[in-house]
Amino acid sequence: EIVMTQSPATLSVSPGERATLSCRASQSVSNTLAWYQQKPGQAPRLLIHGASTRATGIPARFSGSGSGTEFTLTISSLQSEDLAVYSCQHYYMWPPTFGQGTKVEI
Amino acid sequence: EVQLLESGGGLVQPGGSLRLSCAASGFTFGNYAMSWVRQAPGMGLEWISSISVGGGPTFYADSVKGRFTISRDDSRNTLFLEMINLRGDDAAIYYCAKALTNQFRGLLDSWGQGTLVTVSS
Numbered sequence: 153e154i155v156m157t158q159s160p161a162t163l164s165v166s167p168g169e170r171a172t173l174s175c176r177a178s179q180s181v182s183n184t185l186a187w188y189q190q191k192p193g194q195a196p197r198l199l200i201h202g203a204s205t206r207a208t209g210i211p212a213r214f215s216g217s218g219s220g221t222e223f224t225l226t227i228s229s230l231q232s233e234d235l236a237v238y239s240c241q242h243y244y245m246w247p248p249t250f251g252q253g254t255k256v257e258i
Numbered sequence: 259e260v261q262l263l264e265s266g267g268g269l270v271q272p273g274g275s276l277r278l279s280c281a282a283s284g285f286t287f288g289n290y291a292m293s294w295v296r297q298a299p300g301m302g303l304e305w306i307s308s309i310s311v312g313g314g315p316t317f318y319a320d321s322v323k324g325r326f327t328i329s330r331d332d333s334r335n336t337l338f339l340e341m342i343n344l345r346g347d348d349a350a351i352y353y354c355a356k357a358l359t360n361q362f363r364g365l366l367d368s369w370g371q372g373t374l375v376t377v378s379s
Contacts, residue, residue, distance in 0.1 A: 153320075186365055188303070195353055195369040196295075196303065207358075207367060239303055241364075246317045248364030250303040 154178050156240055158251035165256060171227040173254045175240035180220045184244040187216055187225045191236045200225065232258055260284040260368040262354045267373030274344050280337040280354030280370055288332035291363035294339050296350035307339065308363050349377045
């Protein structure tokens with residue numbers, strides 16, 4: 153199975169600043185990479201798929217990049233409501249594995 | 259609006275069984291692959307099973323293979339997860355989720371709020 157590794161585990165960012173989250177796959181997953189946001193006590197929400205395509209209704213401040221084994225989620229100007237855990241997931245093959253998550257603190 | 263409502267969680271003894279259900283609305287259920295994903299307390303997300311359109315190919319994580327069975331009833335817009343021989347490490351919130359497209363059945367664009375499974379004697 154493909155192992156997804158996220159860094160850092162926790163990221164402390166001030167409102168208005170840029171947040172950059174990383175995700176690495178143990179082997180190439182092409183661009184079959186998704187990012188999910190999970191706020192405290194809530195279900196995950198799809199943010200990005202295809203490594204860089206924003207899901208429906210996702211604000212433009214969220215952007216994704218990368219391909220192969222290295223991926224990045226960028227929040228261009230952090231808002232207070234962006235406090236959450238962000239998880240990457242590949243869907244290149246079975247099983248579709250998740251990273252352990254990056255907690256974004258405001 | 260897509261809605262997924264899980265039910266069936268609860269407290270079960272080790273070795274016991276549970277059947278989870280997920281009632282879907284707001285989309286044509288039979289046209290989409292569906293999945294179950296779980297999250298143990300304080301831990302990350304773990305994909306556990308997916309079922310294709312029409313109940314076609316099913317897929318399982320090694321951690322649940324042989325103990326869990328995914329199924330669907332398209333006439334009732336409902337997804338199921340039958341769990342037997344439950345262990346302590348099966349304790350988690352279980353989420354039902356819908357595939358964004360049938361080309362990539364593991365890409366999940368809508369999630370339910372989850373149902374809690376507790377395994378304890």
